[in-house]
Amino acid sequence: MTDALAAxxxxxxxxxxxxxxxxxxxxxxxxxxxxxVLVAVASMPLWASQGLIxxxxxxxxxxxxxxxxxxxxxxxxIVSVGQQAFVGVAAYMMxxxxxxxxxxxxxxxxxxxxAPALLAIPTYGLLHRLDGPYFAIGxxxxxxxxxxxxxxxGYVNAGAGMSLRVMTGYSATERAVGISLLAALMLLVTVGxxxxxxxxxxxxALIAMRDNPIAAASQGVNVxxxxxxxxxxxxxxxxxxGAIYFMAQLRITPPSxxxxxxxxxxxxxxxxxGLGSLEGVIIGALIYFFADRWFGQYGATxxxxxxxxxxxxxxxxxxxxxxxxxxxxxxxxxxxxRTLVEERQ
Amino acid sequence: MDLKTNFxxxxxxxxLKGIGAGLAASTLGAPMVARAQSAGTIKIGFVTxxxxxxxxxxxxxxxxxxxxxDVVKNGLETAAGRFDVEIIMRDxxxxxxxxxxxxxxxxxxxxxxxxxxxxxxxxxxxxxxxAELYECPCLSTGAxxxxxxxxxxxxxxxxxxxxxxxxxLDEALNTFVGLWNTIDTNRKVGLLFPQNADGExxxxxxxxxxxxxxxxxxxxxxxxxxxxxxxxxxAQISAFKQAGCDIIGGxxxxxxxxxxxxxxxxxxxxxxxxxxxxxxxxPSGVQALGPLGDGMSSEVWWTPAFPxxxxxxxxxxxxxxxxxxxxxxxxxTQPLGYSHAIWEVALDVLKRSSNPLDREANREALxxxxxxxxxxxxxxxxxxxxxxxxxxxxxxxxxxxxxxxxDLKIVDNSVNKLFEPEQKMKPMPWxx
Numbered sequence: 001m002t003d004a005l006a007a008x009x010x011x012x013x014x015x016x017x018x019x020x021x022x023x024x025x026x027x028x029x030x031x032x033x034x035x036x037v038l039v040a041v042a043s044m045p046l047w048a049s050q051g052l053i054x055x056x057x058x059x060x061x062x063x064x065x066x067x068x069x070x071x072x073x074x075x076x077x078i079v080s081v082g083q084q085a086f087v088g089v090a091a092y093m094m095x096x097x098x099x100x101x102x103x104x105x106x107x108x109x110x111x112x113x114x115a116p117a118l119l120a121i122p123t124y125g126l127l128h129r130l131d132g133p134y135f136a137i138g139x140x141x142x143x144x145x146x147x148x149x150x151x152x153x154g155y156v157n158a159g160a161g162m163s164l165r166v167m168t169g170y171s172a173t174e175r176a177v178g179i180s181l182l183a184a185l186m187l188l189v190t191v192g193x194x195x196x197x198x199x200x201x202x203x204x205a206l207i208a209m210r211d212n213p214i215a216a217a218s219q220g221v222n223v224x225x226x227x228x229x230x231x232x233x234x235x236x237x238x239x240x241x242g243a244i245y246f247m248a249q250l251r252i253t254p255p256s257x258x259x260x261x262x263x264x265x266x267x268x269x270x271x272x273x274g275l276g277s278l279e280g281v282i283i284g285a286l287i288y289f290f291a292d293r294w295f296g297q298y299g300a301t302x303x304x305x306x307x308x309x310x311x312x313x314x315x316x317x318x319x320x321x322x323x324x325x326x327x328x329x330x331x332x333x334x335x336x337x338r339t340l341v342e343e344r345q
Numbered sequence: 346m347d348l349k350t351n352f353x354x355x356x357x358x359x360x361l362k363g364i365g366a367g368l369a370a371s372t373l374g375a376p377m378v379a380r381a382q383s384a385g386t387i388k389i390g391f392v393t394x395x396x397x398x399x400x401x402x403x404x405x406x407x408x409x410x411x412x413x414x415d416v417v418k419n420g421l422e423t424a425a426g427r428f429d430v431e432i433i434m435r436d437x438x439x440x441x442x443x444x445x446x447x448x449x450x451x452x453x454x455x456x457x458x459x460x461x462x463x464x465x466x467x468x469x470x471x472x473x474x475x476a477e478l479y480e481c482p483c484l485s486t487g488a489x490x491x492x493x494x495x496x497x498x499x500x501x502x503x504x505x506x507x508x509x510x511x512x513x514l515d516e517a518l519n520t521f522v523g524l525w526n527t528i529d530t531n532r533k534v535g536l537l538f539p540q541n542a543d544g545e546x547x548x549x550x551x552x553x554x555x556x557x558x559x560x561x562x563x564x565x566x567x568x569x570x571x572x573x574x575x576x577x578x579x580a581q582i583s584a585f586k587q588a589g590c591d592i593i594g595g596x597x598x599x600x601x602x603x604x605x606x607x608x609x610x611x612x613x614x615x616x617x618x619x620x621x622x623x624x625x626x627x628p629s630g631v632q633a634l635g636p637l638g639d640g641m642s643s644e645v646w647w648t649p650a651f652p653x654x655x656x657x658x659x660x661x662x663x664x665x666x667x668x669x670x671x672x673x674x675x676x677x678t679q680p681l682g683y684s685h686a687i688w689e690v691a692l693d694v695l696k697r698s699s700n701p702l703d704r705e706a707n708r709e710a711l712x713x714x715x716x717x718x719x720x721x722x723x724x725x726x727x728x729x730x731x732x733x734x735x736x737x738x739x740x741x742x743x744x745x746x747x748x749x750x751x752d753l754k755i756v757d758n759s760v761n762k763l764f765e766p767e768q769k770m771k772p773m774p775w776x777x
Contacts, residue, residue, distance in 0.1 A: 050479070051453030058446070151542065159542030160496035161441075163474050249445040250474040251497070253467075256441040296443075297436045300396055 017343040022199070022335055030333035034192075042184035045176040053176055055289075057248055060183040062265060063285040064190040064241035067278070068234040069266035071194055074276030075206040076230040077213055079132070081263040082139030083238050085123075085146045086116040088257035090239025091246035092150060095162050100155075105166055106178040109243045116239030119146075120232045128224065140260070147258035161253030164246075182244050190237045195278055198336045202226065207336070210276060238262075271310045274322030278334040283321050384426040387701045389691065390433050390451030392462040392472050397439025401627055402464035402487060402680050408669060409684035410434060416657050416692075423696045430695075433457065437468040448472035452481045459484065459695065459707050463687050464680060466492045473497065473507040482708040483507040484691055486683050489514045490733045492546075503731035508711055510690065510723045511683070512738040514546070516760050517644045518554050521594055521620050522561045523759030524642055524740035527770045530591035530617050534563045537581060537595035537605065540570040543623065547596040554594060566590055573598065578605045579612070586614045596622040599630035606637050610775065617772040618642060620740075628676045631743045631751045638743055638751055640773035645741035647682030647720050650755050650767050655719050656689045662719055676749040686718040721763065737761035742770050 041060065044053045065083065072078040093115035098105035127138045151159045167175065197203055208216035209223055217223045242262075246252050265288060273284020288306075295302045313320055326332075393406035410432065417430040433455055437444035444467065451457050452475060462472035464487030474497060476483030483506055485493065491514050494500065525534065536555065538548035547553050548570060555565055568584040582605075585593065593616045597605065602624040609615065618640075624630045625643035632638060649666035660668075665685060666677035695701045698710040714734070715724045721737045728734040740757030756770040 049453070051450065054449055054453055157496055159545065160492070161470070163470075163497040165477075165498050165502070167478055248449070249442060249471065250478055251441065251445060251471045253441055256471075259440070259442060261440075261442075296438070297395070 018340050019343055021339045021341045022337065024332060024335055026331035026333060027335045038184055038187060038192075041187060042181055044180040044183075045173060050172060050176065053180060054248055057179055057183045057244065059285060059289045060187055061241040061245040062269060062289060063281060064186050065238050065262060066266045066269035066273070066285055067190045067194055067281045068237040068241075069263075070270045070275065070278075070281050071197075071230055071237075072234050073270065075198070075210045076227050077210060078227060078231060079136045080139040080234075081136050081260070081267075082141070082143035083234075083266055084258045084260055084262040085119065085139070085143035086235040086238040087242030087245070087259075087262050088143070088146055088150065088254070089119050089242075090116045091242040091252055091257050092156055094243040094247065095164060095252055096156060098166055099162060099164055102166070105164065105170075105247060106182060109182055109240070109247060112243050113236050113239055116235040116242075117232060120235035124228055124231050128228070140263075143258050143260070143263075147254045150254040150258070159254060161251060161256070164250045164252075167247075167250060179244070179247065182247075186240050186244055189240065191278060191281075193233075193237070195334050195336075198278075198334075203336060206230070268306055268310050270320075272313050272320055274320030275318070277320075277322050279325075279332065280320045280322035287321075383420055383429045385702050386429040386431050387421065387459075387695055388431050388433060388455060388457040390435065390448070390455060390457035390460045392435050392437050392444055392448055392451070392460070392468055394439040394465055394468050395434075395436040397437075399439040399465045399467065401629075401678065403436070403439075405669070405678055405681040405684040406463045407434075408673065409681070409688060412685070413657070413688040413692075416688075421692060421695060421701075423698060423701050425698065425700050428695075428701055437462075437472075439465070439467060441467045441471045444468045445471035445475055448475040449479070452476060452479045457481065458702055458704060459691060459711075461485065461687055461691055463487055463684060469493050469509070470497055473504070473509075477504050477506050480506055481704055482694075482711050484687065484694070484711060485509045486511050486687050487680060489517065490730065490735065491515075494730055494733060499730070499732060506708060508714075508725055508732050508734075510686075510725075510734040510736055512644075512646065512736050513729065513733075515552075515557075516735065516738050517622065518547075518557045519760045520644045520738055520740045520757065521554065522557050522563070523757045524620055524742075524770060525563065525592050525594070525618060526561065526759065527740075527757055528618060528772055531589060532563045532592075533566065533588055533590045534558055534592045534594050535566045535568075535581070535585035535588065535590035535616070537593060537597060537621065538567075538570045539573045539597060539601065541573055543596050544570050547622065554596075558594070563592075564588075571601070573601060575601070576604060578608050581605075582609055582612050582614050585616070586612070591617045593619045594621065597624045599624045599627075599633050602630070603633050606634055610637060615773065615775040618770070619773060625743065627678050628749060628751060628753075636776055639745055639776055640742060640771060642740065642742040642756070642770065645739040645753065645755055646679040646736075648679070648741065648753055648755060649677060650764075651682065651719065651721075652764050653717060653719050653721060655685060656716065657685075657692060665719070670748075679753075682720045686720045686723070689718045690714060690716065690723050721761075737763055739766075740770070744768075744771070 069083060072080055090112050093112035094108045097103045097108035097111050123142050127135055130138050156162055205221040205226055208221055213223050269284035269288050270281060272287060274280020317324055391410060393403045394400060395403040395407055414432060420427050420429050433451060435447035435451060437447060451460060460476050460481050460483040462469045462485045466488040469485040469488050470493055473483050473485060488511060490509050490511050493509050538544035558565055566584060566588040568581045602621060620642040622643055625641050631641055649663040651662040654661055669677050669681055693716050694707060694710045694714060698707045700706040712725055723734045725734045738760060739755045741753045742756045743751045743753055746752030754767045756766050756768060758766050
């Protein structure tokens, strides 16, 4: 498409020869690093201890959930505080398929993705007429309804929750290989998928929508259809992270699965890291992960500090940490901008 | 204030360790100064709800931990020689997800030799699941054993690594019936259950409170379950009044009990006994009722009246409760005995272990546990389930106290006849 645009510009206009450039030196470096990271995550059993694998998988889950929220809030203009509905429903589906139906749990994670997708379709039908804060409250209601429904569903042990005892049937190596491959797949689908989407034709429409949905619609962007697609895709991505997270947790109860804290984590990561940028999510997830590790035991004080930090960023640094970095150096890792470069004659 | 320092010490250390892990440079950790005689350092992971809604349980855990650190500060003499002991405390924040995360971290990254999740199902069950998968001996308490074993699928398939000592739901229910048998009533019981997981369990007609109550010849009245935090109990109260119930039983949380009891008083309904679980566990729950708290009854886990001695310090229950009161300036609470007892068992296990630095050896020692603790006997060979040892439970009543607004007195021992009750149960005075 880039070539087509460039070709068009050269034939139509008689002005200076230009071309559209998206790749930058920093993006090439970042792309290579991303591939290295992805391979490293997939090959964790070869170089990491069980404990380190566990931590990295958790970090990957944070990145995935935050990135999905970023797609919703940063691009589709949908603010959801009920993403835990998809975390919970996917994780419960995985427990059902693996523990009750006896399917291999690593396969069950992938199969369970049907659940968040199926939940996302009718909920969007219910919610799409609502706007802004009303939509956000609506998503929370959905999550609470799911929690209450699960608490009364005897098949999954109701409020008492379930344990994933089938995991004891696999050796430590098998578990490490399985979860590492799943974590790499999750990163590829959520972060890689988002990047691919943003660079595609839909990406242009999404960015237009982010800036002004009405103007975008007037330019021929099918705003409602695009929003629906992003909503379903984000539900599946969030669900994938939920299923993988609870596979490592081994135990699920309705309050832990549908914990509103999932939405808080996503909001914190995206707001602090940088709304509407892929780089921000990674920075935010790293900050949250280490903050949680080091200061988690300060309890209420720690949560208050996280809250104040989010508030501060929202008021004084809307672009988050990535926005601040961009003011100093212009070196995007995942550029989605199209730059018009004048070619030398 | 002593409590504060005990909490912040492990935090600073783990912050350092976290940085170390982050940089993949494990050399940052504080260097261990090996004592001449020490055969190594035993690492014990301790998970407790220090913050969050269940922090009242973690409060006694943190205090008892401080005392135990004094006991082992010069190391621990075991069957395999003298070892240093490092206790790593982690806060579960009353959140099951957090509990699983910190337990996994303790087992895999800190490589503890024994895991001790103390207090509440939300902390114990997720930690125990991690211990079972990653093969680490795990000793827990502070939650009715059925709630820890059954939802984890342990009914038909016992666990290899996780052991739990506490009383069971069945005995708690029998305690209620025992209490009601000691006073003179028309033997009509009105039952009060909330519409949540606890209410479903306690109100269950197959294994809940209605079963032993009816078996003992009481007539029961069960109006609809109430929504937690409701403002209106008139439907329940009028049903109890109409049936002429002399006794109210069930499970509620402190706020709900307060509303219910106040409305009973307003509507002129004065049953002779109000016996509920959960709401009356802590003194704060009774004090919230004001003058109406006098005469409330419930199950008792542990009180200073327990005659058993600590195997760690030789202190009597009374002495431990007094020490708590003088140091924290707060009234003793029932989990205090268990917060202490879990360490009695843990250190006993390590002392008997053929190699305290080996998880399998610790597991074998844990299975063979047979001892008297502050809360009673712990013996996994005689429990109702392979992974469980039951501790005694009594019936108690809150009466006007001297030092504190209300004191909990043991008034019934019909379930466990280990010692005599302190006094007889009195009908509710409804003095306000």
